[in-house]
Amino acid sequence: MDIIVCIKRVPETAEADLVIDGTKKAIETDDLVYSINEWDNYAVEAAIQLKEAEGGTITVISVGPEENNEVLRRALAMGADEAIRLTDPAFEGSDAYAMAKVLAAAIKDMPHDLILTGVQADDDGFGATGVALAQMLGLPYAALVTDIKKEGDTLTVHRELEGGLEEVDTLKLPALLTIQTGINEPRYVSIMGIRRVAKKEIAAKGAADLGLSENDVGLNGSMSQIEELFFPPVGEGAEIIEGTMDEKAETLVKILKERGGIA
Amino acid sequence: METMEQSLPERLDLYTCIQCGKCTGGCPVSIKSPLNIRRVVRESAVREDLHVFFSRLEIWDCTTCSTCAIRCPRGLRPVDAIIGLREMMVEEGRIEKTIIDALDGAYKYGNPWGRAKNKRAEWAQDLEIANALEMDPGQILYFVCCAASYDPRVQSVAKSLATVLRAGGVNFGILGNKEVCCGSEIRRMGEVGLFEMLMEENMKNFTKVNPQTIVTTSPHCMNALKNEYEGLGAEVLHYSQFVWRLIEEEKLSFSTEVPMKVTYHDPCYLGKQNGVFDEPRNVLKSIPGIEFTEFGRCRENSLCCEGGGGRMWMEGTNVGKRLSEIRVEDALEMGVEAIVTACPFCLLTLEDAVKTTGNEEKIKVIDLMELASMGLGVRPEVEGRR
């Protein structure tokens, strides 16, 4: 089985103090740490587990600058066989729709039985690239997948739905799945493992190689674009309690008592 | 194994083990864990396929205290068999989530808690400590440690040490946000490549600073820098050694009476592994008012607190009473008011044990530098206490 996994390199923002940059359309990224998008890490692990059971090949694809080789190498060290990077200044500003066009242009000529993407990316959070890609390639798909079983050319997958419901679907291969976090336990990738694949060639392809024009991709080829980024305005009614830890605790208990929160 | 030229038993000379059992007899976790280090040594030597160990959670019970290595009459290092097995598990990516998180944190942020890099020096914000990278060569570099940088409880140790160094007239600097994890625990969790990466990053800055002496908060950092970093010219000292030197050279003395009955808990990485037993005791005894009693199990026979070897991030099988709880109960029986120690992990695990045994009103856990700072008339501010 030939599996293709789309992986994105994203900044980690959980602990960072985010600053909106001068353009007001992006955040300052100098101090941010980048890594593989969390969902995509689970998708790579899912691909490896399928390969371990069924045999076949895994190719990982990432759209972005040379730094994206980092996440591609990591996936190679984890167990992928080949890596491809799609890169072109024209791709800049692509939304999920335009990004899916870039990926589709690359994937359509590659052998594929199964395509895996993450459910969403940690930075833009579109949650749309995977399903748009399936549509463009004319493949059946299932989103938010939490379990995969394969029998012959049929996949039985579990999907996590709103309200905690779970749906079980069957799909005929070739197909596309968007993978939810928690589907498996991604294995650790050691530094030595990454060093061992450090010299492996990673092919780079641009818009022309993919037969894409400037109007297909980037802002021109997108259905949405960022107008402005801003922090939510500070609302009324919040009270910041000051003082030492003990004073804070005392004040908090007093407030909770006054307002009937505790007896 | 494809990665190493020699097999694990060859590399560690495990075939020469005489199965005397001195290692098991000294292993502090053997009373409560299925871990039997003598058996691990024998099995590693005779098993064809070491994958059998992969499902044995007790491999993660070892605290790397190294008692086994000190006791072995053949001069073997049984603990290194454990670390070797962990290395194999890491190489194949088959390790627990909490360990993956710690390793990822160290890789991305330079600390196993995954805290932001640019917050590493926040503890020193108001202390006007020099940037070591701007100092002349030949000075004192204070290597802070991840725990002392980020953990609010241990930050008080770093602040106290700064107070003590200043009182001793020492010009010192820190690497600030450029410091990364020393890698000691990372190596013991089996991630050698990442240890090397962190070592290279620190070495780059050590070379730039070119200090005469590096003083560390943690015995774990001290051990790594002194015994495992390659090509480091500077002298590496744990703070207890450096502060005792200041006292001996009459550059530092304590004038404020600290009336307190205390005992001292030997950190494994300071005592057992580096033979530093007297300096911390000497510092302790030079603070006026201190009444000192030894633990029954002290110095080479000290009981491990279970905080080392990755145990801060991994529980292992963790059955039975925690050794740190036994330590606290022993101290209570001795009638002391405080357990003094000199390692961030000991401080945290012992303090946890005071809480879990419900003895917060009866006994305290204090770092040696906090006590020294009190001897200088400066009360350490400990977040969450008083």
Ligand SMILES: Cc1cc2nc3c(=O)[nH]c(=O)nc-3n(C[C@H](O)[C@H](O)[C@H](O)COP(=O)(O)OP(=O)(O)OC[C@H]3O[C@@H](n4cnc5c(N)ncnc54)[C@H](O)[C@@H]3O)c2cc1C
């Ligand atoms: C390398 C090695 C590994 C071994 N491994 C094992 C093993 O795993 N399991 C096992 O069952 N056997 C093992 N043995 C065998 C076992 O240790 C010996 O059979 C046993 O120790 C023999 O007694 P000893 O004379 O050596 O005793 P010693 O080691 O001399 O002494 C044992 C005890 O005898 C008493 N004693 C000795 N002299 C005096 C004295 N003058 N006054 C008062 N009390 C005294 C003390 O209580 C002392 O602790 C091993 C032996 C060796 C050498």
Ligand code: SF4
């Ligand atoms: S290092 Fe300590 S805990 Fe680990 S096996 Fe040796 S004695 Fe036991």
Ligand code: SF4
């Ligand atoms: S102490 Fe040394 S010789 Fe004795 S059983 Fe342990 S490893 Fe073998």
